[in-house]
Amino acid sequence: MSYDMEVLRCKGVTAQYEAGNLAIRAVDSVDMTVRRGEIFGLAGESGCGKTTLMRVIYRDVTPPLRVLSGKVSLKVGDGEELDLYSIDKNTLMKIRTKMISYIPQGSMSVMNPTSRVKDQFLEVFRKYGRVDKEEVLREVRAKLSELGLSERVLQSFPHQLSGGMRQRTIICLATILNPSLVLADEPTSALDVVYQRGVVELIQKIRDMYKTSFIVVSHDMGLQYQVTNRIAIMYAGKIVETGSTEEVFRKPLHPYSEGLINSIPRIGGAKQLEGLAGLPPNLANPPPGCRFHPRCPYRMEKCATMEPPVFRVGDRTAACWLLER
Amino acid sequence: MSRLAVFIISRIIAFVLTIVIGVTIVFAIPRLLPYNPVEAQIGFIYSIGQFYDPTAIESLRQALYELYGLKGDPFEQYLAVWRRLLTFDLGPSIMNFPTPVARLIGIALPWTLGLLTFTLIISWTLGNVIGTIAGYLSNRRFSKFLTGVAVVLYPVPYFILALVLMFTFAFLVPIFPLGGGMTLVVENINLDLVLNLAKHAALPALSIIIPGALGWWFLSSFTLSTQKKTEDFVRYAELKGLRERIVLRRYLIRNILMPQMTALGLALGGIFSGALLTEVVYAYPGLGRLLYQSIINNDYNMIMGVSLLSILGVSTATLFLDLLYPLIDPTVRYR
Amino acid sequence: MVAIPRLGGDTVKTVSLGLFKFSHTFLDIFRYNRSFRTGFIIMAIVLALGVGVGSFAPTDPRRWYTDPPNRPPSLEYPLGTTTNGQNVFWFLTWSIRNSLLIGAITALVASHVGLILGMLAGARGGLLDRALMTVTDSFVVIPSLPTLILLAVLLRDVMSIPLMGLLISIFSWPWPSRQVRAMVLSMRERDFIATSIFSGYGLWGRVLRDYLIFILPWHLVNATNTVLFAIGSEAALAVLGVSILSETTLGVMIYWALNYSALFRGLWWWLMSPVVTIILIFVGLFLISRGVSEYSNPRLRWQARG
Numbered sequence: 001m002s003y004d005m006e007v008l009r010c011k012g013v014t015a016q017y018e019a020g021n022l023a024i025r026a027v028d029s030v031d032m033t034v035r036r037g038e039i040f041g042l043a044g045e046s047g048c049g050k051t052t053l054m055r056v057i058y059r060d061v062t063p064p065l066r067v068l069s070g071k072v073s074l075k076v077g078d079g080e081e082l083d084l085y086s087i088d089k090n091t092l093m094k095i096r097t098k099m100i101s102y103i104p105q106g107s108m109s110v111m112n113p114t115s116r117v118k119d120q121f122l123e124v125f126r127k128y129g130r131v132d133k134e135e136v137l138r139e140v141r142a143k144l145s146e147l148g149l150s151e152r153v154l155q156s157f158p159h160q161l162s163g164g165m166r167q168r169t170i171i172c173l174a175t176i177l178n179p180s181l182v183l184a185d186e187p188t189s190a191l192d193v194v195y196q197r198g199v200v201e202l203i204q205k206i207r208d209m210y211k212t213s214f215i216v217v218s219h220d221m222g223l224q225y226q227v228t229n230r231i232a233i234m235y236a237g238k239i240v241e242t243g244s245t246e247e248v249f250r251k252p253l254h255p256y257s258e259g260l261i262n263s264i265p266r267i268g269g270a271k272q273l274e275g276l277a278g279l280p281p282n283l284a285n286p287p288p289g290c291r292f293h294p295r296c297p298y299r300m301e302k303c304a305t306m307e308p309p310v311f312r313v314g315d316r317t318a319a320c321w322l323l324e325r
Numbered sequence: 326m327s328r329l330a331v332f333i334i335s336r337i338i339a340f341v342l343t344i345v346i347g348v349t350i351v352f353a354i355p356r357l358l359p360y361n362p363v364e365a366q367i368g369f370i371y372s373i374g375q376f377y378d379p380t381a382i383e384s385l386r387q388a389l390y391e392l393y394g395l396k397g398d399p400f401e402q403y404l405a406v407w408r409r410l411l412t413f414d415l416g417p418s419i420m421n422f423p424t425p426v427a428r429l430i431g432i433a434l435p436w437t438l439g440l441l442t443f444t445l446i447i448s449w450t451l452g453n454v455i456g457t458i459a460g461y462l463s464n465r466r467f468s469k470f471l472t473g474v475a476v477v478l479y480p481v482p483y484f485i486l487a488l489v490l491m492f493t494f495a496f497l498v499p500i501f502p503l504g505g506g507m508t509l510v511v512e513n514i515n516l517d518l519v520l521n522l523a524k525h526a527a528l529p530a531l532s533i534i535i536p537g538a539l540g541w542w543f544l545s546s547f548t549l550s551t552q553k554k555t556e557d558f559v560r561y562a563e564l565k566g567l568r569e570r571i572v573l574r575r576y577l578i579r580n581i582l583m584p585q586m587t588a589l590g591l592a593l594g595g596i597f598s599g600a601l602l603t604e605v606v607y608a609y610p611g612l613g614r615l616l617y618q619s620i621i622n623n624d625y626n627m628i629m630g631v632s633l634l635s636i637l638g639v640s641t642a643t644l645f646l647d648l649l650y651p652l653i654d655p656t657v658r659y660r
Numbered sequence: 661m662v663a664i665p666r667l668g669g670d671t672v673k674t675v676s677l678g679l680f681k682f683s684h685t686f687l688d689i690f691r692y693n694r695s696f697r698t699g700f701i702i703m704a705i706v707l708a709l710g711v712g713v714g715s716f717a718p719t720d721p722r723r724w725y726t727d728p729p730n731r732p733p734s735l736e737y738p739l740g741t742t743t744n745g746q747n748v749f750w751f752l753t754w755s756i757r758n759s760l761l762i763g764a765i766t767a768l769v770a771s772h773v774g775l776i777l778g779m780l781a782g783a784r785g786g787l788l789d790r791a792l793m794t795v796t797d798s799f800v801v802i803p804s805l806p807t808l809i810l811l812a813v814l815l816r817d818v819m820s821i822p823l824m825g826l827l828i829s830i831f832s833w834p835w836p837s838r839q840v841r842a843m844v845l846s847m848r849e850r851d852f853i854a855t856s857i858f859s860g861y862g863l864w865g866r867v868l869r870d871y872l873i874f875i876l877p878w879h880l881v882n883a884t885n886t887v888l889f890a891i892g893s894e895a896a897l898a899v900l901g902v903s904i905l906s907e908t909t910l911g912v913m914i915y916w917a918l919n920y921s922a923l924f925r926g927l928w929w930w931l932m933s934p935v936v937t938i939i940l941i942f943v944g945l946f947l948i949s950r951g952v953s954e955y956s957n958p959r960l961r962w963q964a965r966g
Contacts, residue, residue: 096566097566104561106557108557110561112562113580113656115575123567123575342798343802354807354811476695480945481938481939482892482896485892485895485935485938488931489935492928593803594802597805598805606918617900620813620901632810636802
């Protein structure tokens with residue numbers, strides 16, 4: 001795995017929400033890398049810290065959120081590596097949309113209601129000094145038709161588009177300048193199945209054509225299986241397993257991953273679905289040792305006292321004492 | 326039938342209804358009270374102390390009844406009022422007999438209209454823009470300062486501020502004239518005339534613009550802005566890395582001016598009344614001063630005329646705004 | 661927020677409990693809300709001047725030539741004298757009293773009529789509701805001043821302070837009735853059908869017992885704003901010369917000063933005393949109403965505590 005192929009590298013990222021004396025550590029010592037042209041999935045239950053991790057990567061950090069430690073580096077098109085937390089505000093604003101894009105959760109109402117879609121595209125280009133309307137629109141139309149979106153979308157106002165169309169338009173808006181990395185937080189949650197497929201296909205198409213990397217955050221394991229190449233499972237602020245999607249789904253290494261994957265309904269499956277017992281821990285006061293141990297069906301004595309390190313198995317990683325061999 | 330058509334028709338119906346109710350009220354009230362303007366007038370003549378031939382007085386009485394529109398039974402009178410309205414014949418003015426009321430109003434109206442239109446546009450636009458910016462940047466010093474100013478300006482009626490301005494800028498530091506519309510006789514339109522007009526209109530205009538822009542419109546758009554800046558589409562615009570100025574201009578101001586237009590329609594009545602009073606304070610030759618004079622001189626017809634005109638005018642302006650709104654707000658226009 | 665004790669039962673106990681809760685709430689708002697505190701202090705001063713100090717006027721301030729005319733403010737005549745030899749200071753105190761009285765009458769009549777009609781319309785619905793809405797909508801659009809002027813002119817001979825209050829009330833009740841109706845309607849929607857059936861209270865019972873509690877803070881704010889509106893309207897009528905000229909209010913004071921061209925002749929104290937006082941009253945009352953509405957809106961309350 002040569003460094004040239006990496007687009008994003010997070011090392012030891014820790015961040016917490018602070019309210020008075022209370023501190024909720026939503027992201028704890030996270031290491032993560034995303035490669036070029038890869039659709040990387042981030043999965044886990046609600047409240048496990050996925051969205052917070054996204055915000056930290058994008059450097060959308062405002063009180064009460066505070067980043068305690070860690071490094072986030074983005075590798076941009078020409079090979080230059082940017083430490084996202086040491087660049088100044090102006091540079092940050094410049095690389096947003098051009099090098100790295102963010103599609104937030106609940107993006108239904110994310111577009112300007114009184115501005116036509118074409119104006120919103122023009123706005124993006126204008127930010128970088130491209131003011132030649134005709135040429136810009138030609139480019140946009142070309143790209144839209146490549147991606148399978150009708151030109152009619154440009155003339156419309158956001159409220160005239162259906163939910164699925166809106167989501168796909170937002171994805172196009174976010175990727176129009178060919179950023180290296182796109183962070184998509186729950187891109188399909190508010191949509192019904194038909195539209196979900198459209199979104200999935202769009203993401204894959206963009207990746208295929210422009211080698212754009214995506215991080216897809218979702219608690220929907222079915223979606224993760226469909227769209228991602230590699231996947232990371234998060235639990236209580238920590239990454240508990242990473243690996244290629246195919247392998248992780250076929251044979252999960254961490255008990256939590258196993259529980260998640262077993263909860264997906266399968267066509268033709270006769271087995272009764274098992275959910276995971278218990279609830280996610282209170283992040284203000286996490287359990288000692290391995291954070292999952294209270295709910296783990298395989299727990300050992302060690303798990304209650306000592307936090308497992310990250311074990312490597314080939315191209316995969318997992319943080320579980322079961323792998324200590 | 327399209328949604329837009331339904332909206333337009335229902336608005337027009339409401340408009341007609343409002344006018345009918347308004348005119349009926351203006352018609353009914355004086356007749357319900359035990360006040361007879363004709364007898365009052367005749368009593369006044371007698372009180373001066375002269376003696377008149379009874380037959381002459383009787384024909385005068387008949388003439389006055391006709392003039393005041395009080396001839397015949399109430400239903401006839403009601404119809405007569407409508408007929409008058411639709412033919413713009415509001416009767417003769419008593420204090421300036423026999424000049425028709427309509428003509429006097431016609432002379433005063435341009436002054437009022439000019440003042441109102443000018444001040445409304447400026448105060449609405451300025452107030453909303455400043456308020457939106459202050460709401461977005463609510464932790465800056467200028468924002469807090471302006472909010473404090475607004476709290477003082479908002480509850481105070483226009484004409485009170487007019488008095489303060491008059492005191493400060495026409496008395497203490499005499500920059501502007503104490504009142505009136507202009508001092509020169511109109512011979513030809515030249516720069517002097519325009520300047521003179523402007524100088525006389527300055528204080529009345531300021532009396533309306535300042536409490537409007539820095540009071541009412543500032544405060545309402547400030548509140549809207551602090552609410553809207555937390556909404557998804559603004560947050561996303563910021564997340565995309567768009568500059569503050571763009572966010573303000575395209576996202577906030579644009580989306581606040583829309584509802585504020587509706588608010589303008591509702592506020593027109595109050596703004597109009599305030600403008601009338603400001604004219605009185607400054608002896609500005611518009612409808613306000615006309616009304617004032619007609620009250621002093623007991624010019625019954627004139628008072629009725631101005632009242633009717635006010636109701637008609639404000640209702641029409643509100644209707645106009647209401648019909649204009651769907652054409653401007655895309656979320657209403659395209660469905 | 662004040663919880664109104666259930667009506668009935670031991671009256672003395674209920675009343676004293678109510679008073680206790682009221683004073684507790686009052687002290688709370690006073691301590692924590694800067695708006696309310698400032699406004700209250702201003703109004704306290706104004707009230708003290710108007711009602712307290714004013715009662716000690718040596719003579720009826722409206723009488724002419726109680727003092728030498730046209731004197732500027734000095735130690736002897738703190739706010740100067742008018743062209744008719746009236747002492748501006750005592751004149752002002754009586755004017756304050758009358759203006760506030762008119763405001764109080766209007767607030768008492770209009771806001772309560774509006775409250776009751778609004779609750780009726782919201783609770784009953786149907787024809788009554790429709791009729792009410794048409795009337796209030798017209799009132800909202802039609803500028804109130806010209807009609808007020810018309811009425812005031814016609815009632816000139818019989819005008820008095822209470823009548824003026826009633827007059828202004830005619831135009832002040834539509835707006836609160838509309839707002840109250842909207843509140844009642846939205847609360848009705850949130851009701852669970854089960855509770856309304858099982859609790860055994862009819863619609864009216866629910867409206868009075870449960871909804872009223874939530875409407876009351878708004879009602880208080882509205883009453884304060886009505887006082888503001890009334891004083892402003894009366895001043896407007898006065899400047900036009902159609903207020904009660906036999907009595908004196910702040911508006912009437914301004915009228916006389918303008919009538920005698922006070923500013924033109926340099927007698928600025930005659931005009932500016934009532935003007936400054938009116939501004940103080942407006943700002944004071946507004947701050948009070950703002951403070952109360954901030955206090956009763958839980959989200960705003962935390963912001964205001966700053």
